[in-house]
Amino acid sequence: MKNTDRGSEHLSKPERRIRNVLYIMSDQLRADHLSCYGHPRLETPNIDWLASRGVLFDRAYVTSGVCGPSRMSSYTGRYMSSHGATWNHVPLSVSELTMGDYLCGSGLKAALVGKTHVKPDLSGLDRLKMENDDSYTRLIKGGFSEVDRYDGHAPPGAESGYGGYLRAHGYAGDDPWNDYVVSGERPDGEVVSGWSMRNAKYPARVAEAHSETAYTTDQAIHYIQQQGDAPWVLHLSYIKPHWPFIAPAPYHDMYGIEDCTPLIRADHERDNPHPVVAAYQQHRESLAFARDEVVETVRPVYMGLIKQLDDHLGRLWEELKRLGRLDDTLIIFTSDHGDYMGDHWLGEKELFFEQSVRVPYIVYDPSGEADATRGTVEKRFTECVDTLPTILDALGIGGYDHRIEGKSVLPLVRNGDAGDWRTFAVSELDYAYRGARHTLARKPDECRGWMIRTERWKYIEWSGLPCQLYDLENDPNEFHDLGSSPEHAGVQDEMKAHLFEWLKSLKSRTTVSYQQVEDKTDNDSKFGVHIGIW
Amino acid sequence: MKNTDRGSEHLSKPERRIRNVLYIMSDQLRADHLSCYGHPRLETPNIDWLASRGVLFDRAYVTSGVCGPSRMSSYTGRYMSSHGATWNHVPLSVSELTMGDYLCGSGLKAALVGKTHVKPDLSGLDRLKMENDDSYTRLIKGGFSEVDRYDGHAPPGAESGYGGYLRAHGYAGDDPWNDYVVSGERPDGEVVSGWSMRNAKYPARVAEAHSETAYTTDQAIHYIQQQGDAPWVLHLSYIKPHWPFIAPAPYHDMYGIEDCTPLIRADHERDNPHPVVAAYQQHRESLAFARDEVVETVRPVYMGLIKQLDDHLGRLWEELKRLGRLDDTLIIFTSDHGDYMGDHWLGEKELFFEQSVRVPYIVYDPSGEADATRGTVEKRFTECVDTLPTILDALGIGGYDHRIEGKSVLPLVRNGDAGDWRTFAVSELDYAYRGARHTLARKPDECRGWMIRTERWKYIEWSGLPCQLYDLENDPNEFHDLGSSPEHAGVQDEMKAHLFEWLKSLKSRTTVSYQQVEDKTDNDSKFGVHIGIW
Incomplete structure (x- = not known):
């Protein structure tokens, strides 16, 4: 990864400093499926290019290995236990402040192109009887100002302009997403559904230029162009390589099983696994991915979708360069979780194996203070709760420490004093x-x-069930669960102690700032209250 | 306490069942200052009467030994770490549902007479741009429907009708509360302030019939009378015996130091105490109560204020009896925390000694199912988070288990199956x-x-500081802190494990009910999503 070309040749302006933020999320992209993170056959030169100009965080974790809670952590800067949106169907409480709330005090918006997975707390809002104005609108959109929200699998027309875009480009019908984007065409001309993974090998019926990844990139470029020299914050949030696994040509058959990394699974993982792992291994998607034909059909297409994403990011980088935006834009590239793709006899995500919870995390800071770290790899732990405080730090917005639980990574990127950095990820x-x-x-x-x-x-603690423990030094593939190993009782206690400290540190006093606490500390007399006077 | 008279003689109607709720809170009343809880000289026959007809909970604890967080737990049914209003100045988040929210779905209101200490989250509300209608009004009042909110030490006229009431009864001026209610008169006629505890021995300048406790009781009786046979829920919340410590005649000199229980303090408690205890011992109120003259002056008046409260409760019981309301009203009597009054070299409240966190808790259930427990003492742990679920249970309101962390005590009162009751209080x-x-x-x-x-x-765990540990069996006065005792390391670990489990059990997924979870469990296909299909 170490890049000897320190990569500031593109930085043309005399003053390089952050004025804009481009926060890029992909969905279901595991870290090890990028060449800069070590994939031997899947070349992602554009993401690699960003890493060569920025810092690649090698140990970046999501707060939960599933879209909803992970994204809500990214948008609020708070852990899942704090924001409470613990799974995809759980609405985010109206009391949780998101990116847009923090930015609006500075006259900025959190523009959105793509997916958020925000589920508004409609029953909570109903109780509040809000006026149906801008505040309400922003709130039900999770604080984002939507250029185009596109969450993928939605009823046609409900959220995005993509349906209309497709129809305007000749994909007729009530649900062109279903009929073209996630449907494939067999060589014999038969139309088949991308929901069935056996069809992943066929090309999607949408032209690449009109596919989700292309459309989303177009929207972002258009938005950035429109801003001219006005500062902006854009969350560019790709739905891919998330299911349904079907890619437009030529990405549908760009890779074969020979290009895939070996499955990370051992036969003994199915003998007496941890009860929760055992239960997940019986989920439909896991049973599917335990079959060779599924892995062999889907993995290459998953890679194709990533390759396609990388190609469009290259297009985006070019445009940023042309507009001069590489001189004044903080870029964060990450994902909301990974995908097992058959590893550990599992499909999809969740649980805590690396394939699910470890994500790519690349931060590009145009400013001179970051020149010393360009192209380096950072081993300290990053968590998705760090994204929001990093963005706020970059824009000089403060006063949020009483709520936000993540930490700005800018001190790491700028080789500065990061204080006592966290020694574990949760x-x-x-x-x-x-x-x-x-x-x-x-x-x-x-x-x-x-x-x-x-x-x-x-270490993994479960409510009412035994723990799990893996020695990542000697067992990087997480094949040997030491949760019931008596000789590791000491390590387990140590890990439990970390979790205990973490639980105690969660921030619940969110309605007052530290400054407000300071102003009122032992100052009751100011408010006409005089206690303890003889 | 065991009362052989099972006490159902007053229950006249053929059908006794709960239709109304009278939830009585006193402020700063420690459990051991009632005769039914063992005070040898302070007779509280009316509170005792309630205990003889109901169940006296001998181990009732508040979730925090200070008004704000304790009350917010009572009103939300949630622990302090969950509701987040961690001290008096901290607003309750707009997302927290209170008693009034739970009742309104059943067409009931949570009527309020007296104090709540609710601080509305005005900045949170400002962000929401609510219409200034009933919802907003209820929200800034913590969900209560105010008959008369009276928090005591408030700017005149800001909250309560008490100021106007006083003026109508001849107590002229801008701030009759200050000039009459908490001012005393010396024998030489000089007017002195009740804020100075040296003046506690003088009678307040308000007639007993116009004092806070009398006024608050009048308001409650009037409200109950007005309801006729319509069902109601009333939170009757007395400010007394809370400071300023000054009582109207004859309660100002009803007791002398000879009537007070001995101080619970030992000289060695000032030698090398736990750092937090040491710091609290240096607070102004603690330094004051470390002086004999303060204790000797204030304690008898504190007792007088409690005696006054008991007398007015007798008046209230009579009225309830006259109206037939003892047949259909659940009555809960409790307090929000205690007062050290010099014990442990401390003044006021907070920390975790029994004098602060243990409160009276008496539950009277008129229904026949509760006859078997009348006059009994219950030793199982009750916490103030139990109040709201008890009220909802009594009224047949359900579906709140995904938020509320307390448990209904009705199964204990009705001698029923309470399941695995908690084995520790927090x-x-x-x-x-x-x-x-x-x-x-x-x-x-x-x-x-x-x-x-x-x-x-x-056991007491402190952020970043050593723990405390007391053996209540052998050291009921909590004089010997075993927090640094090596031979008690095992006990400390066991207690830490309890806390660990408790922290893990806090409810953060509050925006969906258990039923909603059930309805959507592995039901994605219903919503057009088909994962893991080959």
Whole structure:
């Protein structure tokens, strides 16, 4: 990764400083499927280029390995246990401030192109009887100012302009997304559904130029062009490489199984696994990905979708360069979680294996203070709660420490004093909505898991069930669960102590700032109250 | 306490069942200052009468030993770490549902006479741009429908009708509360301020019939009379015996120091105490109550204020009896926290000694199912978070388990199956607003304490500071802190494990009900999403 070309040749202006923020999220992209993170066959030169100009965070974790809670953490800067939106179907409480709330005090908006997975707390809002004005609108959109919200699998027309765009480009019908974007065409001309993974190998019926990734990139470029020299913050949030797994030509058959990295799974992982892992291995998607034909069909297409994403990011970089925006734009590239693709006999995401909770995290800071770290790899732990405080730090917005639990990574990027950086990463899971709950006969509040990942260990605590423990130094593939190993009781206690400290540190006093606390400390007399006077 | 008269003679109607709720809170009333809780000289026959007809909970704890967080727990049914209003100056988040929210779905209101200490989250509300209608009004009042909100020490006229009431009764001036209610008159006629505790021995300048306790009782009786046979829920919330410590005649000199229970303090408690206790011992009120003259002056008046409260409760019971309301009204009597009154060399409240966090808790259920427990003492742990679920249970309102962390005590009162009842009580403290924070040089988020109280032990965990431990079996006065005792390391670990489990069990997924979780569990296909299909 170390790049000897320090890569500031593109930085033309005499003064390089952050005025804009481009916060790019892909969906379901695992870290090890980028060449800068070590994939041997999937070349992602454009993402690599960003890493060569910025800092690649090698140990970046999401607060939960599933879209909703992970994204809500990114948008609020708070852990899942704090924001409470613990799974995809759980609305974000009206009391949670998001990116847009923090920015609006500075006259900025959090513009959105693409996906957020925000579910507004409509029943909470209903109780509040808000006026149906801009505040309400922003609130139900999670604080974002929508250029075009596009969450993928939605009823046609409900959210995005993509449906109309498709029709305008000749994809007729009520649901062109279903009929063209996630449908494929067999060589014999038969139209087949991308929801069935057996069809992943066929090209989608949408032209590449009109596909989701292309459309989303176009929207972002157009937005950035429109801003001219006015400062902006854009969340560019791609739905891909998220399912349905079907790619437009030529990406549908760009890779074969020979290009895939070996499956990270061992036969013994199916013998007496941890009860929650066992239950997840029985989920439909896991049973599917346990079959060779599924892996062999889907993995190459997953890679194709990533390649396509990388190509469009190249197009975006070119445009930023042309507009001079590489001199004044902070760029963060990451993902909301990964995908097992058959590893550990699992499909999809959740749980706490690296394939699910470890994500790419690349930060490009145009300013001179960051020149010393360009092209370097940072091993200290980053979590998705760091994104919002990093953005606010970059824009000089403060006063949020009483709510936000993440930390700005700018001190790391600028080689500055980052203080006592965290020594472990935390991730959480609520499997109440999953079949695993029924398999394990648990109540909806008994389905919680917590991961503590230190330099060497990954420890997982489960509500009412045994723990898991992996020695990442000697078992980087997480094949050997030491959760019931008596000789590791000491390590388990140490990890439990980390979790205990973390639980105690969660921020619940969110309605007053530290300054407000300071102003009122032992100052009751100011308010006409005189206690303890003889 | 066991009362052989089972006390159902007053229950006249053939059908006794709960239709109304009278939830009585006194402020700063410690449990051991009632005769039914063992005070040898302070006779409280009316509160005792309630206990003889109901169940006296002997181990009732508040979630924090200070008004704001304790009351917010009572009104939300949630622990302090969950509702986030961690001290008196901290507004309750707009997302927290209170008693009034739960009742309104059943066409009931939570009527309020007296104090709540609710601080509305005005900045949170400002962000929401609510219409200034009933919802907004209820929200800024913590969900209560105010008959008369009276928080005591408030600017005249800001909250209560008490100011106008006083003026109508001849107490002229801009601030009759200050000039008459909390001012005393010396034998030589000089008017003195009740804010100075040296003046506690003089009678207040208000006639007893116009005092806070009398006025508050009048308001409650009037409200109950007005309801006729319509069902109601009333929170009758007395400000007394809270400071300023000054009582109207004849209560100002009804007791002398000879009537007071001995001070619970030992000289060695000032030698090398726990750092937080040491810091609290240096607060102004603690230094004052460390002086004999303060204790000897204030304690008898504190007792007088309690005696006055008991007399007015007798008046209230009579009225309830006359109206037939003893047949259909659930009555809960409790307090929001206690007062050290010099015990442990402390004044006021907070920390975790019994005098602060243990409160009276008496539940009277008119229904026949409760006859078997009348006059009994219940030793199982009750917490103030139990009040709201008890009220909702009594009224047949359900579906709140995903938010409310307390448990209905009705199964205990009705001698029914209470399931696995809690084996420990929890209390918390946030001392960020107190001088102790400066003394200990801590940041606003480093001032947290947690108490675990089991049958035998009281364990206290502090952020970044050593723990405390008391053996209540052998040291009921909590004189010997075993927090640094190596031989008690095992007990400390056990208590820490309880706290760990409790922290993990806090309810953060509050925007969906358990039923909503059930309805959507592994049901994605219903919403057009088909994952894991080959």
